[in-house]
Amino acid sequence: MKASELRAKDVAALEKEISDLLKAHFGLRMQKATQQLGNTAVIKQTRRDIARARTILAEKKKGAA
DSSP: OOHHHHHTSOHHHHHHHHHHHHHHHHHHHHHHHTTOOSOTHHHHHHHHHHHHHHHHHHHHHHHHO
């Protein structure tokens, strides 16, 4: 997900997005552990999406305070 898409969301939507990404990341890790994941690069991409969303959420919270 692009940063511009995340910046358009409000705080509640960002928190939900992070929650969804964390669930997806957990599922991908389990698939990798059970040898069901073909493209392991998806794990790295998801991890970076989580970090990107958390960064933007922190910026929004800091700006609101």
